[in-house]
Amino acid sequence: MAAGGTGGHVYPAISIADALKEQNPETEILFVGTRDHMEWRAVPKAGYDIESIWISGFHRRFTLKNLVFPFKLVTSLAQSLKILADFRPQVVVSCGGYAAGPIGWTAGKKGIPVVIQEQNSFPGVTNRLLAKFATKIFTAFKEADRYLPASKTQVTGNPTRATLTGVDKSVALSAFGFDDDKPVLLVMGGSGGAKTINEAMKANMKRLHDEAGLQIIWQCGSRYYDQLKNEFNAHDYKNLRLTAFLDNMAEAYAAADLVMSRAGASSCSELMLTGKPSVLVPSPNVAGDHQTQNAKAMADAGASKILDDSTMKETMSDLVEELIYNQEHLKSMNQAALELAKPEAAQLIAKEILEIATSKLDQ
Structure with a gap:
């Protein structure tokens, strides 16, 4: 191998x-x-x-x-x-x-x-x-x-990974200390974190957490974790779970109503397998721009929406709010993702x- x-x-x-x-x-x-x-x-x-x-x-x-x-x-x-x-x-x-x-x-x-x-x-x-x-x-x-x-x-x-499915949502919410009456946004930047996604989250946290009332799991990457933790310690974001890594991926997926992620192949496949509606932010720094092509394949099938890396700071909150409170749209995205899964x-x-x-x- x-x-x-x-x-x-x-x-x-x-x-x-x-x-x-x-x-x-x-x-x-x-x-x-x-x-x-x-x-x-x-x-x-x-x-x-x-x-x-x-x-x-x-x-x-x-x-x-x-x-x-x-x-x-x-x-x-x-x-x-x-x-x-x-x-x-x-x-x-x-x-x-x-x-x-x-x-x-x-x-x-x-x-x-x-x-x-x-x-x-x-x-x-x-x-x-x-x-x-x-x-x-x-x-x-x-x-x-x-x-x-x-x-x-x-x-x-x-x-x-076969272990990503099968977790009950109520168990997953409990694992993160979340309530069942507010939607959950899962944000992932890959194992190393994603600088652009992290900066956009910083700029939009008040709106997403306070105004939109979301519960947020944010995997920011080890290189960014200490600085972000120190910055957010000064604020009372009680429904934010900031982490460098996600060891309990199955619970994170089960808890999430919407996932924001890079469009790496493994991430896309996991989103298909778990049937999670997603907002994909293709990295512009990969060979052949393959993440954009991955994201386009997902979006064309109706499983995802695409955010441009260079403008997401200004556009992400509108898109997240538009999707996460639209149960009918989330359900259709869920079905589309599952149909892509193998x-x-x-x-x-x-x-x-x-x-x-x-x-x-x-x-």
């Missing part, structure tokens, strides 16, 4: 690994990633072994780090050869991120079947490069198919991986 850099790549890989183990407990699984990114913590926590390669992203503008990139690439290819020789896999699965590039390319050159799982509507560079080696490509959005070999693709949706994605992908692995063993 090759995935790295962000939760958008790593968590789908873990979900597939869990499904593989569920379908065939004897499956041996090894992850490949980098030591300085989240996979180095998340993968062992999920119960899997991980090996590291010395690779990093290539910056699109000139930096001194780019001078080291060729050395890192050659080293990572040599490390990938050793990992494949030692582990001898029947299949290599790329879930994207630059850590997947060397191991996927080396596997393809050695004739080891490569399976790709692409989370975004616009595929990342790594998976586009590996597509020529792929035996099978699983996509989350049909829009991704136009950038990949059509004969290899299958729309399965993104693998998501809760069996991990199981479907795991089944086909095992079939490919078995056919390789039989050769």
Whole structure:
């Protein structure tokens, strides 16, 4: 399993690994990633072994780090050869991120079947490069198919954490100390937080909390938490729950009437799975502007509304209030999100991986 850099790549890989183990407990699984990114913590926590390669992203503008990139690439290819020789896999699965590039390319050159799982509507560079080696490509959005070999693709949706659903709303509200007579807004900026969303929330907190009467869960990211906590300590926002991380995601989704979020692939898939109406704020700082394309796919289906990152400070309160008190509209968005969801994605992908692995063993 090759995935790295962000939760958008790593968590789908873990979900597939869990499904593989569920379908065939004897499956041996090894992850490949980098030591300085989240996979180095998340993968062992999920119960899997991980090996590291010395690779990093290539910056699109000139930096001194780019001078080291060729050395890192050659080293990572040599490390990938050793990992494949030692582990001898029947299949290599790329879930994207630059850590997947060397191991996927080396596997393809050695004739080891490569399976790709692409989370975004616009595929990342790594998976586009590996597509020529792929035996099978699983996509989350049909829009991704136009950038990949059509004969290899299958729309399965993104693998998501099975623990996100099934929490009763009253239990979730109680977990956050909320009442059941006021709507709940869940605001997420991803694991690292989102500066623009945080600044917009600061500017709109009085209106959303005091005037609109909302109960708010705000995941702001660790780098912003201390400063925001100090700023809001001076105010009495009794229905605000400010947090750096959300360890209890299932309760947060169950409590929320409306979610405001970046439009990363994992976030979109979780919104589909939980059926949560959403306001998506695509990040302008991602490769290929794929978050805008993810958000557009959600909005076109009627599951989400889109806010522009550059103007959200001025427009967010009007949109949130318009949606969160319109039960009929929320219900239609809920249905649209659920219709997009593919809760069996991990199981479907795991089944086909095992079939490919078995056919390789039989050769």
